[in-house]
Amino acid sequence: MILTPQRHIAHFDLDTFFVSVECLQDSRLKGKPVIIGGSSDRGVVASCSYEARSFGIHAAMPMKLARRLCPQAVIRQGDMELYSKYSRLVTDVIADTVPLFEKASIDEFYVDLTGMDKYFGSQLYTANLKKKVIKESGLPISYALAGNKLVSKVATNEGKPNAEMCVAWGQEKSFLAPLSVAKMPGVGKETAFLLLKMGVETIKVLSEIPVEMLSNLLGKNGVSLWHHAQGMDETPVVPYHEQKSISTETTFQQDTIDLELLHAQLVRMTEKIAFQLREESKLTGCVTVKLRYSNFDTVTKQKTIAFTAADHKLIKVVRELFDALYERRMMVRLLGVRFTHLVPGNDQINMFEDTEHLVQLYQAIDSIKHQYGERFVGRARGLRPNS
Template identity: 60%
Template sequence: MKLNERSIVHLDLDAFFVSVECLKNSAFKGKPLIVGGGERGVVAACSYEARAFGVHAAMPMRTALYLCPHATVIKGDHEDYSRYSRLVTEVIADAVPMFEKASIDEFYTDLTGMDKFYNTPKFSKELKARIYKETGLPVTYALASNKLISKIATNEVKPDGQTIIPLGAEKSYLAPLAIEKMPMIGNKTATLLREMGVNTIRTLSEIPASLLGARFGKNGLELSRRANGIDETPVVPYSEQKSISTQETFNNDTIDIAFLNRELVRMTEKIGFELRQQNKVTGCVTVKLRYANFDTVTKQVSIPYTSSDHVLLRTAKELFDKLYDRRMLVRLVGIRFSDLVPGNYQISLFDDTKEMIQLYQAIDSIKRQFGAGAVIRARAL
């Protein structure tokens, strides 16, 4: 079967954080609601009623309340959002043989070939209904021949919508849409394209690929393909077992707690940076300890999805304190992050101030330029 004959469904939970809060408190339904930090924080999520006033994610809270002063503001509960994300994942995993968890609230399912046994559009509709029935969360979906079209179409029919883009209609579907609707076209690229007189995807599709390549490099060639509705990106099967880990075997067995804590901080920061570099968050932390007699013990804990060092460090320290109970010499310490999900720091927006987010971004920028060890916490020295 050719790639362009695939059947790909993109499912996106509507205003996920807000929907969870409305489940917990029905009084929030139909009202402007903002999930975010305090006065110095930023907006993590907002209801469609708040969006009507111009409020959007990552906006400073002061600006959001200026635009929508009558909005209800709540801090949010990261643990609840992670739990509901896992519930939806379980429903999809039980119904679909292959799916990709693209973020905490976004999924792709590959239903290619299912029409031989079952009506694919009907199955998609039933899956949407099942997710709502078993979790209470509304979801929007689009069925198309590739991930690109299904994602764009989903965004076009939100909230609580559904649509099908038939095979062969990809290019005509995209044609009238504004260039900003195309994934990978950010503000900078959109400005450059509009300066070239390109306002719609139709116009973009008519520009020779060689010209776009000369102007935007490899991204220009990909833009040309996407504007013509072509996307061969596969659905990557979701696996809870994917992980990032590191461990250290010491030259000399040790009982120096201060040294062990420093090593734990250093290793956690190291793979925390790797996590953010891969644009992922973790939902499970494991600490491993090997004593001098080669006895090896581990402890793990499920946590709200995060990539924040201060959360990961606290969790790792708590696990280590529970593990190290023999007062014997230690030969090895290791740490692993698993249950990895694509996502970015905005998942923790409601938990931190704008300054904290900017601090992480600045630190990671330095590490990208000069190496992961360029900036470390003092206690890791």
């Protein structure tokens, strides 16, 4: 008989990350209803403090409605560059402390401590890591320790803010049992509504439904939900590598000095890999532009930026880098654009200066590209001259 080794997976989540960073910059915000997002009525809420949440405010809510629910709220437009800086700081602290971790988003981490209980005690090690993050960053952070990623994440969400939870080995199913099915990762609004119509209100009831029935009802997702309802999750902690990248290059059929053509090509290339970022639900924190002259001399220039996947922001950075690179006024043979420092995430609610209209525009553009191909729609600036 092969025994499954006991895993020890800690989930760390920075409490109201954007708000907490703002509070570090201005201590007067502490204890107040704070909203981060677009300042106009057409903007959306990117994040809010727990005090604001008590008024019913939540992320992605229209700012006009949020103001109506809490007129006394303090509104900050948000500074993604500053938030990215603190995200990298916390990442460095964790990387220097643990042997294996996964950066699940800009403010969320999984740490694999399997086997370390023999030497340090996983619970003590996790608690000490929390203290270290708070000491070195000044940011509040929650954690939960469990036998897998699923349960540790749910436990963190249940204990926030300032969570310090531990779900003992073998207690995963009983911990999940009394919780609402809506709290199960992977259960969206439509699935939750369907289950509630069936009378399935808790994870305990979900776990008692035959797996064949859930498979017939929800397909592969139903089988996955059944395993999760049993407290089972074999998903590994994926090691975080800062150097993962998405890139594209173009070698011109004829070397060119036509700036209009070069700029248009940069726009098309940036749109192409920015769409790939959004398709993979990733954000980039570093942009590199590569240029090869006709004599084969190759130069590159990069810039660390606030995490984003928005075309209009990335195109601006790419254009700046190209203008700084192109100094010789020689014929150009090749152009390249590369995004690195990739993290999981969704840029839509991070567009602090953007309106609901712009968020919806990106959704529409991506939908068209997904259905008909990425070249079907693009910016006019990306069109070839005289085309």
